[in-house]
Amino acid sequence: MTLTRASRPLSAGVGNRNDQTRRHNLSTLLTMLHHGGAQTRAQLTRQAGLNRSTIGALVTELADLGLAYETDPQDSGLVGRPSPLVHANEKVVAITVNPDVDAITIGLVGLGAVLHKRIRFETAAVPTVRETVNVVSAVLAGMRTELEAQFRVVGVGVAIPGLVNSNDGTVLLAPHLGWRDEPVAAPLADALGFATRAANDAGLATVAESLYGSxxxxxxxxxxxxxxxxxxxxxxxxxxxxxxxxxxxxxxxxxxxxxxxxxxxxxxxxxxxxxxxxxxxxxxxxxxxxxxxxxxxxxxxxxxxxxxxxxxxxxxxxxxxxxxxxxxxxxxxxxxxxxxxxxxxxxxxxxxxxxxxxxxxxxxxxxxxxxxxxLRSRLLTIGAAELAFGDLLADPAGTAF
Incomplete structure (x- = not known):
């Protein structure tokens, strides 16, 4: 069941030099919030090496794009007006899929690596690609009202236990699943209506643990x-x-x-x-x-x-x-x-x-x-989400979803 049209990332190189700089800075700021958690404007100013007015304008633009929001400042005990906290919008989410020999795990992860939901659907036998697509479609169909009311889906990330061509999402060999030269990203994108990417599960887990864990x-x-x-x-x-x-x-x-x-x-x-x-x-x-x-x-x-x-x-x-x-x-x-x-x-x-x-x-x-x-049992889910968030983090202003 299609929930929305698949996203199409636009080029961050479009526009004049000032526009390119602005989009680069938006990418830097959103990535800092996504990987580093909520921070004050003052902290963002120091870490990004930009001036306060530039940070203020970038935060405002991210908020207008629905990618960030601010909360009341915390009392730091220091002299002067405390700075508001800026958060990545956890309601902007990635759908994640991890097929294995005994189950298909579907997740919903927001910006900031916030895990909203994880469903482990146990299978009677090793799932085929078609069965995986059908299971994920059915689970998301059951979540459709919740998704449309509460979240904005940026895309789908798939963690595969095998060799994957990450350029086109084709599984070259996943021996335990019995998948060989099987397109996975394309049929999921067609069925779900979201941009879909796939990669090796252990590689994605390495990325997730290096960003958020041990x-x-x-x-x-x-x-x-x-x-x-x-x-x-x-x-x-x-x-x-x-x-x-x-x-x-x-x-x-x-x-x-x-x-x-x-x-x-x-x-x-x-x-x-x-x-x-x-x-x-x-x-x-x-x-x-x-x-x-x-x-x-x-x-x-x-x-x-x-x-x-x-x-x-x-x-x-x-x-x-x-x-x-x-x-x-x-x-x-x-x-x-x-x-x-x-x-x-x-x-x-x-x-x-x-x-x-x-x-x-x-x-x-x-x-x-x-x-x-x-990250324990969340590891592959968080890793697959990073794959789906890639285009958005690279160009927040140029990614339509």
Missing amino acids: GRGVHDLVYLNGSASGIGGGVLAGGSMLRGSQGFAAELGHTLVNSRGERCHCGKTGCLETEVNLDRLLAVLGRDSLGLDELDELLLNETLAPDVRAEVDRQLDVLALAIGNFVSVFNPESVVLGGFLGSLYEANPERLRAAVRELTLGSLGETLRIDRAQ
């Missing part, structure tokens, strides 16, 4: 995401995402950890994702599927059954071996663990830290931080 302010980071589809990764090197010549770098789940292990779907034997595996955890827990919050509750129980504890520790030891390799290759400041890997880590964090220190080259492991992703 990786904030970290320039050299390895992110590992564990889901029902396996293990994906993302690497920040000097503050930039490592992409590779074709954009498919950091497939860290296919690192060799056991030459006598199981055969992986990729054709190799003993990949990380065959040894550190959600299905193996679920098997010893006696469950077919679990949400991340439920998995947390089970694994953080101090009285784990002996077979569960043994499997948790085995997987932690294998994960430590892989992390030791990543530390030698990338020399990160921090390793962040998301998805079920975060739950696994929390079940026995000191075991993993000690094993990594033992397995890293020289003293590299001594200064390494290992953190759980702070």
Whole structure:
């Protein structure tokens, strides 16, 4: 069901030099509010390096565009009139989609990474692209009144567990889903009426965690995401995402950890994702599927059954071996663990830290931080939203939606 016409970003280069500067400054200001939260005009003035009158004009324009608003100033205790707080408008939202082997998760995220809603629709079998489109269409049809009354939708971001051509939203290969050379963004855009973009889920999670979570302010980071589809990764090197010549770098789940292990779907034997595996955890827990919050509750129980504890520790030891390799290759400041890997880590964090220190080259492991992703179950939803917000943040005045 079509809710509105898909947005068409306009060029920020249109117009004279003054117009280009204004649009660039609008982009800077909205991005600061979106990533940094509510701030006073005085704070924005200092951070943007612009004068007060320019900031005032930009805030007014963002408010006129419906992208920001101000609230009464807070009493700072300082002499003089306190500055109003400027907020990104959380009612401007992105729809997010994350298909996996056992569920399709649909989210609604506002500017400022405000999570309004997340719906996990469990599937009886691995969903096809068509089934994914149908499920998302049906869920949004049920939300139509709410969407039209309360929100402005800027677009759709799709997080895919596989290799994705982010230029056209085609999935080149998502082996666990059985998708190969499948257009995903185009059929969703046609069905929903919103501009749609798709990218690899672990890459999007890396972006989200570096902006809003454990990786904030970290320039050299390895992110590992564990889901029902396996293990994906993302690497920040000097503050930039490592992409590779074709954009498919950091497939860290296919690192060799056991030459006598199981055969992986990729054709190799003993990949990380065959040894550190959600299905193996679920098997010893006696469950077919679990949400991340439920998995947390089970694994953080101090009285784990002996077979569960043994499997948790085995997987932690294998994960430590892989992390030791990543530390030698990338020399990160921090390793962040998301998805079920975060739950696994929390079940026995000191075991993993000690094993990594033992397995890293020289003293590299001594200064390494290992953190759980702070965004937890929101991670892929927030990451997919960043994808959808991209055009708006780049040119607030030139993006029609």
